[in-house]
Amino acid sequence: MTEPDTTADGPRPPVRGTASAVAHPNVALVKYWGKRNPTLNIPATGSISATLGGFASRTRVTFFEEAGPDRIQLNGQEADSGTGLRICRFLDLVRREAGFAGAAEVVSDNDFPTAAGLASSASGFAALALASCRALRLDPSPGELSILARRGSGSAARSLHGGFVELKVGSRADGLDTVAVQLAPEAHWDLRVVVAITREEPKEISTTEGMVQTADTSPYYPAWVSSHEPDLGQARQAILARDIEALGQVAECSTLKLHGAILAARPGVIYWNGATVEVLTAIRQLRRKGLPVFFTVDAGPQVKVFCLPEVVAQVERVVAAIPGVRRVLVSGMGGAAQGSP
Secondary structure, eight states, rough: OOOEEEEEEOOOOOOEEEEEEEEEEEEEEEEOOSEEOOOOOOOOSSSSEBTTOOOOOOOOOOOOOOOOOOOOETTTTTOOOOHHHHHHHHHHHHHHHHHHHHOOEEEESSSOSSSSOOOOHHHHHHHHHHHHHHHHTTTOHHHHHHHHHHOOOHHHEEEEEEEEEEEEOOOTTTTTTTEEEEEOOOGGGGOOEEEEEOOOOOOOOOHHHHHHHHHHHHTTTHHHTTHHHHHHHHHHHHHHHHHHHHHHHHHHHHHHHHHHHHHSSSSOOOOOOHHHHHHHHHHHHHHTTTTOEEEEEOOOSOOEEEEOOOHHHHHHHHHTTTTTOEEEEEEEEEEEEEEEE
16 A cells, blocks of 8 residues: 655645746846836836856746645745745736646755846746646746746746847736747857856845835936837847847946946945956956957846857956956856746
């Protein structure tokens, strides 16, 4: 006779379905900041990103036939209350679509720093969206899956795709046209990304908090929103032409505009540290020497340096030698999120 499957809390209830997914983080080249509709998580602007193949979130979702509290484990530990609630609310969207009310167990791990400015929420929610739909045997269209992932994290829709991706801002109040589309596959352009880790710990002010504070109080925020369309057009053109100089110009401009608006909030939000600034300075010096290289920084202290393959070793050496850089990671372009039973 087979013994029943048990946990520390007693026998496990019957399983309705289980599935796993892997998704990669993405780096925004033209960034978004702020929400047009916070409830539906619709960004205030469009954005363009590159998916990174060197890092991944791996997530397994199991739904049980019986109702009860969800169990959320992230990187080997029980999720904190805020993160757990965010994930449970996301799972409610999937359960509602499936007409199902059972409990869920989520086990997710990142092989890169979490909540530290490396888009762990993007890859995490992309993997969660794909795995939870498969576990409940839902078959959403690419657009529907994009909308679902976006509800968890605005940038998660981009991590569903590989290569270069645009998240359309859309115009509908319901957000049904705010979806991510691939601009070019990962094989289109062999760029490398050198990531300077200048802080391992989670950031003190979350992306969501920073967005709200900037939108509500920064005098520069309206200019940030209104200047976005030209940036998107220039980035699309540069990516399709594989023009690293043109892409670098618009990406660095987007980064500095973003952090200028954030710094001008009341109180100002400072995501950078001293090593962040030193890396930016070093990259500009390398470019003045003729190297094809540019930087971008999201809501955190880590610097992502894009370059061509032939100079990646030189860029890595320079960045690793900067005081305050704790370690350096190197990635190439990544592919789409993948699910499995």
